[in-house]
Amino acid sequence: MDKIPECLIHPVSIKLLRQGHPWITADTFSSRFPRQSEFVIATDERKRPMALLMHDPYHKNIKARVWSTKLPFDREAQHFTVSIQARLDLAFEKRIQAKELRERENYYLAFGEADQLPGLFILRLRDRILIQFYTSLWVRYKSIIVTTIQEVFPEIKDENFWFQLRGETKELQKLPQNALDQNRRDEFHLEEFGVQYLIRLGSTYDQGLYTDMSSVRHALGKLVTPGMKVLNLYSYTGAFSLWALKQGAGRVVSVDLSPKYIEWLQNNLALNPVLDHTRHEAIVKSTDQALADLRGQKEIFDLIICDPPSSSSDGSKRTSAIKAYRELLIKMDPLLVKGAKCVLFLNTHQVTQEKFDKTLKEYLTELKLDYKLSTRLQLGEDCPTLKGFPEGNYLKGVVLEKQ
Ligand SMILES: C[S@@+](CC[C@H](N)C(=O)[O-])C[C@H]1O[C@@H](n2cnc3c(N)ncnc32)[C@H](O)[C@@H]1O
Structure with missing residues (x-):
């Protein structure tokens, strides 16, 4: 193996790396990393080696990811493929041991940085495996990843592996790329907590079910009591x-x-004949319009679940979800009875749980709405988070209870 180049990193990166942050973003330092090098050793201002980095010159923002902080780094690089297998095995073992995952056919087998597999996400979707590469470096190691998965889960057939190139890498494609051919499509259903969901692979990035919200769904189930209006x-x-x-x-x-x-959603309902469909109504409308209409119809609910996109546009201006919550609270409040709950989600790393709580409290005070902030919701057992890495901790939820 060629000698791995040692490169000074930005003073801010030095500080972040020491705090456990696993990314080197685009700056004047990272832009000087030798383009052809798969690995780079990050050094601090005193030229001391700090970390072995996986280099990704094609990525727009994340130019490198920490693979190891264990010296000697040349040996860490030599053992790269063996370490991939070991880290995958460890990640799989954690999921196999997790009792909570036994009621789900969908869960993450590996969750990127928090499983020490930077930019590599592996989902189990019943008997399919979806592998998401957020850095193109992994593409070269596809077969090792597949073999390691099949060693632990021999029941997964070759044709049931799916790949997606994700993230902001210029050379990555806009459309999902699949293992065998680009026009390949797959439609099947899987069970989560006794409910069937239709999954579509191949055609778009959205499979139809957010697996990272699965543990939150489980927690929310406890808020629903028979007869409740949701x-x-x-x-x-x-x-x-x-x-x-x-x-x-x-x-x-x-x-x-x-x-x-x-x-x-209607297809999902059709997959679940045991559920009482007459109790469900679907409305194709903007939330704003639907809330206004429901108020006009004097509808009342015991539980509102609100999971907006992190930012949205009305054509002229962009509004972040956190800002939108002020108006949403005004519009949701008349639909809630005393003692009712609303569950508000925020899907961005840019706002911490503390900031989310604080902002909601400020809105409630300003609007003179009397709600108690109770439970907090976050990523669950198969989606671990890493200290010092807020980007990996993007999902937050708060349960508000009307007083
Ligand atoms: C983050 S997803 C919600 C995921 C969902 N809560 C779940 O757990 O499966 C956001 C959804 O909001 C919808 N959406 C975006 N803007 C909207 C709006 N103004 N009114 C209603 N729905 C909207 C999108 O079509 C998308 O389905």
Whole structure:
């Protein structure tokens, strides 16, 4: 193996790396990393080696990811493929041991940086495996990854492996790329907590079910009591709605702007004949419009679930979800009875849980709305987070209880 180049990194990167942050972003220092080098050794201002980095010159923002902070780094690089296998095995073992995952056919087998596999995410979707590369470096190690998975899970057939190149790498494609051919499509269903969901692989990046929200769904199930009226805003394909029906909700209203996702939701319902479909209503409308209409119809709910996109545009200006929550609280409040709950999600690393809590409290005070912040919700057992790495801790939720 060629000698690995040693490169000084930006003073801010030095500080962040010491705090456990695993990325080197684009700056005047990282732009000087030798382009052809697969690995780079990051050094501090005194030329001391700090970390072995996986180099990704093609990525727009993340130019390198920490592979190891264990010296000697040349040996760490020589053992790279063996370490990939060892780290994968460890990640799989954790999931096999996790009792919580036994009620789900969908879970992460590896969750990137927090499993010491930077930029590599592996999902199990029933008997399929979806591998997501957020750095193109992994593409070269595809067969090692597949072999390691099949050693632990021999039941997974070659044709059931799916690959996606994700993230902001210029050379990565806009459309999902699949293992065998680009026009390959797959449609199947899987079970999560006794509910069936339709999954589509190949055609788009959105499979139809957010696996990273699965443990949150499980937690939310406890908030639904038989007969309850539930409003699911930004419902997507209806995972929360079906789960609420499964818990015995008396009425569930799902709202999404997209006819495609509402149709998908109807397909999901059709897969679950045991659920009482007459208790469900789907509304294809903007949340704003739906909330206004429901208020006009004097509808009242015991639970509102609100999971907006992290930012949205009305054509002229962009609004972040955290800003949108002020208006949403005003509009949701008249639909909630005393003692009712609303669950508010925020899907961005840019706002911490503390900031989210604080902002909501400020809105509530300003609007003179009397709510108690109770449970906090976050990524669960198969989606670990890493200290010093806020980008990996993007999902936060708060349960508000109307006083
Ligand atoms: C983050 S996804 C929600 C995921 C969903 N809660 C789940 O767990 O499966 C956001 C959804 O919001 C919908 N959406 C975006 N803007 C909207 C709007 N103004 N009104 C209603 N739905 C909207 C999108 O179509 C998308 O399905």
